[in-house]
Amino acid sequence: MTDMRSRLADIVGAANVRDGADAAEDYARDEGLTSVATRPAFVVAPGDAGETAEILKAAAETGTPVTARGSGTGLSGAAVPRADAILVSFERMNRVLEIDTENHVAVVQPGVTLRELEEKTAEHGLVYPVYPGELSGSLGGNVATNAGGMRAVRYGVTRHHVLGVEAVLATGEVIRCGGKYVKASTGYDLTQLIVGSEGTLALVTEATLKLQPRLAHQATVLAPFGDLTAVVRAVPKVVASGIGPLILEYIDAMTMGAITYTHDLQLGIPDQVRDTSQAYLVVMLENRDAERLDDDVAATGELLTALGAVDAYVLPGPSARRLIEAREQAFYTAKGAGADDVIDTVLPRAALPEFMARVQGIAQASETFVVGCGHAGDGNVHLAVFQKDADKRAKALRELFAASMELGGAISGEHGIGHAKKAYFLDLEDPAKIALMKRIKQAFDPTGVLNPGVLFD
């Protein structure tokens, strides 16, 4: 191990290698509720792709596991290292290399945070519209998990905005895939394969991201509904209307109560309405033209009332911002309330009413308390699961995932599989697909050093 330490120091400089035992506790974990904090053998901070490639060569030669880390805000444990691993921290590779205003593209290093990219794009009237909620998250981590968030109903998720990557293979080769164009038919799309692969195929050292024009005007409509089923039934109709919402979220009454209490939010909803509402729909609209936005807000209010909303409130700017911020932090609210796990299964949006009915049944039968909110426009349901008994909880989770898959869904919409959901993934997914994914993994990483234990055993 002394040999490895000096070899790593030769690559990145002594100041940029630490023994895991000496590194900050933060390197041992992510934000997942079930992640087991583990200090790696070494924490290494490369300065560029060339250094990253040398680290991977050293790892492959010695069979040493490598885990990549951005900001550590993941929820599935994919950035949590093994005890014998080299943790590659991209903290030094944190520059926005370019905001290209003609091609509407940003070129970033993996350690750049969403907050920094938001600030840099705003200066140019552009926006990177993927908004997973945690602004301290890194772009490298977002690429690794194919992060989503509230604006996916309008703009899609990380995958739809990564036009190209520079990536280091476990062979030590550095490749560049894609570029500043939105389409190509020139061999296999390696970029799309690397996005969402949770650090198991390659380490991304640069990403070329598609930007959008930043529209000037936004408005938020909040609609309480008598019951959750009515909310989720309304969702496909709002999408079909062509109004094109930026955000289309459902929040159940329990979660709304918790986040408004935690964040001391006053939304101006009469007590009587609040007491009889089981769930809320939040619709955010945007437009480059203020008048068009006003018309759309009016049309949305009428539509929601026609779809069974008790009422529809246009939230003033500051309240709307605080509600969205509070919703973004719902995970932390659930964590603070003692949630034992969170899931983010995705399914056809029209299957949400049936799924939510099944969730209630599974929760009751397993004596598990389940509350949530979700990106209703994309059928992505975020549930906080309260059940101390690990066996009962695992059984309930397996049933929830199986129900989602039976209705045409998948285990995770945006958090990823990592370690946290691996057992369910390997248990419920088609073995032929698992075997194929393992062969693909082998094609990228013949020595198996990239994030072993993530996705596969």
Added chain:
Amino acid sequence: MTDMRSRLADIVGAANVRDGADAAEDYARDEGLTSVATRPAFVVAPGDAGETAEILKAAAETGTPVTARGSGTGLSGAAVPRADAILVSFERMNRVLEIDTENHVAVVQPGVTLRELEEKTAEHGLVYPVYPGELSGSLGGNVATNAGGMRAVRYGVTRHHVLGVEAVLATGEVIRCGGKYVKASTGYDLTQLIVGSEGTLALVTEATLKLQPRLAHQATVLAPFGDLTAVVRAVPKVVASGIGPLILEYIDAMTMGAITYTHDLQLGIPDQVRDTSQAYLVVMLENRDAERLDDDVAATGELLTALGAVDAYVLPGPSARRLIEAREQAFYTAKGAGADDVIDTVLPRAALPEFMARVQGIAQASETFVVGCGHAGDGNVHLAVFQKDADKRAKALRELFAASMELGGAISGEHGIGHAKKAYFLDLEDPAKIALMKRIKQAFDPTGVLNPGVLFD
């Protein structure tokens, strides 16, 4: 071979197997200008995924090449079989299985044509917005080549609309990837890997496609410019305006002359303007609201004039439709005029002026005549190349592709590599990426029976 024929007949029924020698000439070719027509050993038409799997098992056991065929409208030869191959024609698997109006999804078999899908979606006020121009093209072929077309600037290309596939591997396994949801982070994205793989990784037997609301109102603005550089310089500005055009095409004067002549088009452009214009920009807009569309048309006209257009004409509906149709058929116009090859390189849209300048230089130096048009909004340039001498032509093409790649582009935006552009692909692309793609190919197709000779030697 008699054994194989009877084995295939056992799988699909005798009526659905033909010897290549007895099959129609059409099975031997696609529409590519350089494709070499080749009759396969057998033409087989499976009725479902199970039969397709049995065909692939028989092929893998005997090492017999398999090429998939939709409508044969490809331009790069990926559907042209080898003489010893089984050609799998999806002509019997031609049903639209579902138009799901709540999830905005179509589920189709690979033999469905774009025309049929257009008709079926129109009945429900929805649209599959990928529009590669040739409506007789099959969805299976579109998925295999990641087909693009004129509306990509607004809606993206095939890749962005394929939410899931059922696919048969060369192992005979049938897998289902993705589904009726727009995002997931549940293992590697096999769907996106299979899209654009030109029949070399798997045979797609069903595709789940994202649909959009069909907007009611469309308008087309035609703007002549004094020179081509001014046109391509205007493109990023139109995109940045936020007007969100559905179509943003450039057509050079030579190509415009040819397509208006061939299609007997009267666009109402004064002779004097036409005679001094070197190129045209076609901007199509759409909106769900007629008044908003009118405002956008006016704003577009002002913008184009400010960007140097000689004038901006709003085309009446029938003229606009005929111009777009004629533009779609530009390939056939070039073919009719005796073009020796076509290319469809893609590059950052802001690099178009520099690229077009280099094209002129390459054309002059190689005594090659090059004209074109293109999806300017996505930086996808379609050039017809007139040069009878094969060596001179190959040299010119290599220089054109090298120039595009040097400016950050890729060889093909939407036609694919197939056989037609393989030599350039293998010559110009990073060997590390080629080697990785070959390992991925091996992971899917260990016996190498799927479309050998396409993409790789």
